[in-house]
Amino acid sequence: MHPTRAESYDVVVVGGGSAGVAAAVAAARIGARTLLVEAAGFLGGASTLRNVLTYCGLYTLGPKPRPAVGGIAQEVLAALRALGALVGPKRFRGVFVVFDPEAVKRVLDDIALEAGVDVLLHALLIAAERDGNAVRAVRVQDRSGPRRIEARAFVDASGDCDLAYFAGASTRYGNRGFINMGTLGTRFGGIPREVPVSAARWSEAIREAKARGVPHLSKETGLVVRLPISGDVVAYLVAEEYDARDAASIGAAEMRGRRQAWTYLDVIRGIPGHGNAYLVSTGPEFGTRESRHVDALYQVTAEDLRSGARFPDGIALGAWASEFHDPATLGSSFEKPGSETYDIPLRALVSRDVSNLFAAGRTADGDRIAGASLRVMGTAFATGQAAGVAAAHFAAQGSVSADEVRKALAAQGALLDGENLPGPVAIEA
Ligand SMILES: Cc1cc2nc3c(=O)[nH]c(=O)nc-3n(C[C@H](O)[C@H](O)[C@H](O)COP(=O)(O)OP(=O)(O)OC[C@H]3O[C@@H](n4cnc5c(N)ncnc54)[C@H](O)[C@@H]3O)c2cc1C
Incomplete structure (x- = not known):
């Protein structure tokens, strides 16, 4: 002891x-x-x-x-x-x-x-x-x-x-019985500063990917914004439902969420000027809005x-x-x-x-x-x-x-x- x-x-x-x-x-x-x-x-x-x-x-x-x-x-x-x-x-x-x-x-x-x-x-x-x-x-x-x-x-x-x-x-x-959904905040680098980043354009690309049957995508719209200093882009798109009080539940959501983040990366790489995008970070923790x-x-x-x-x-x-x-x-x-x-x-x-x-x-x-x-x-x-x-x-x-x-x-x-x-x-x- x-x-x-x-x-x-x-x-x-x-x-x-x-x-x-x-x-x-x-x-x-x-x-x-x-x-x-x-x-x-x-x-x-x-x-x-x-x-x-x-x-x-x-x-x-x-x-x-x-x-x-x-x-x-x-x-x-x-x-x-x-x-x-x-x-x-x-x-x-x-x-x-x-x-x-x-x-x-x-x-x-x-x-x-x-x-x-x-x-x-x-x-x-x-x-x-x-x-x-x-x-x-x-x-x-x-x-x-x-x-x-x-x-x-x-x-x-x-x-x-x-x-x-x-x-x-x-x-x-x-x-x-209502609980705000959680979102894994995802930060992307490699999108040159001169390339305009448009939430509407990202949504269009995500919708097209879903229509092609690409799995592991959830939200189509969410804030997409450039950061000061790094010029990286942060997006609130990866959504999962889980119980924030339960490690097994949130842990599984973290893993599914990371899978989603990589899929979103593939999708946005298809947008003009976004071909060299890469994942800077996920979370590191899933974003619980409400508990x-x-x-x-x-x-x-x-x-x-x-x-x-x-x-x-x-x-x-x-x-x-x-x-x-x-x-x-x-x-x-x-x-x-x-x-x-x-x-x-x-x-x-x-x-x-x-x-x-x-x-x-x-x-x-x-x-x-x-x-x-x-x-x-x-x-x-x-x-x-x-x-x-x-x-x-x-x-x-x-x-x-x-x-x-x-x-x-x-x-x-x-x-x-x-x-x-x-x-x-x-x-x-
Ligand atoms: C995806 C997402 C997007 C959001 N978008 C926005 C936005 O754009 N703008 C905005 O203003 N808000 C946004 N929010 C809401 C906002 O982030 C939270 O509501 C806000 O952070 C609440 O602040 P807080 O200090 O109460 O809690 P938190 O920021 O959650 O901080 C709680 C702290 O407590 C610590 N803690 C927890 N349990 C323990 C423990 N047992 N022992 C010791 N430490 C512990 C945690 O590690 C954490 O540091 C968003 C939330 C999410 C998830």
Whole structure:
């Protein structure tokens, strides 16, 4: 048996994706001793682990897009721009920016370390202990064995609700039987910069291949976009249905997905100018869009998105469309918010049955329609920052008030007032 190492923090954040990094940085900046636990060897979550290389949700979607997320997200954008690693905002259905994932790793390392966050990479959360209706400690595994880490407050930014589930908090998988389909983000090199890359042309080639009976192809349409720095092209086309909670299921999907990626490569090589295309990377992990959610004190609803709801405890603004990826049709919806933004209330981040547990990013509570909007990375930075502030307040005083959280978020540059957004931004061609 390996000895269990013991540590203690004010706030432990599980998951180092967009939401988790923002949560940990926000908590540390207001004085909480904060640990960020991440299973991978780098931060970024989907942006570095799953080839999801476009931040959505940062801008409103109308004819004159305006910033909808401030604070830590804007610091990340500025640092990426300074490295020449960000282009946009651009428009394709919605408004988004495109980035280089290696630069994201560096920028997130810097921002976490400068804030004084203790970052524990290569550390898998495997269990949680309860003390009444609170989480007392988590267990994290590395190659030396288990570590037991106590904290006063916890943020579940794992995407899959591993922390909430292991702690026995109320969670659910998907929404009433609906679950967004996963996609293996696929990155291609060898397409010269002067060759125009057209999603419509790729779709045409895929349709033609399917008509010829080529197997191992799924989606015909999806984002196809050139990256800064490398000039590589990333595409979200390879779709599979699987259960994200089950290693056998997701593992089999990974293998089928890689087979698909090679078939897509064959198909696009037939497009003029694409003859020397090659696969730079798949994933490396399959892109799970949806898994478990925390059952929170409030669930953001379709009606909230459609009406542009406002709440006194609003702690983030949702601006992205409801984009539900349907495994039955392989198609996706795109329902824009009824006004430029809708409020996400603090209650949608607070576990309904575990007092010191906060959700962030795609673990936050939204129904099938609203959840398919608020999960995107731009909004995940915002809910993450809010969850981090709330957890730090809870750790300091054993309770949390929405007014205090809103005040602290405003001081950290977060955008909370959907009726008074900053001025429009220029869209790149
Ligand atoms: C194919 C695809 C395309 C998408 N397109 C876009 C897009 O264009 N723009 C956009 O903004 N969003 C997009 N999304 C959605 C977006 O990527 C996610 O909703 C977003 O990344 C959520 O952020 P997060 O921080 O909550 O979770 P994640 O980014 O998933 O990060 C979770 C982190 O937790 C870690 N973790 C999980 N379990 C444990 C554990 N037990 N122990 C330790 N660490 C753990 C993971 O390793 C990971 O780093 C897309 C998603 C997919 C899959």
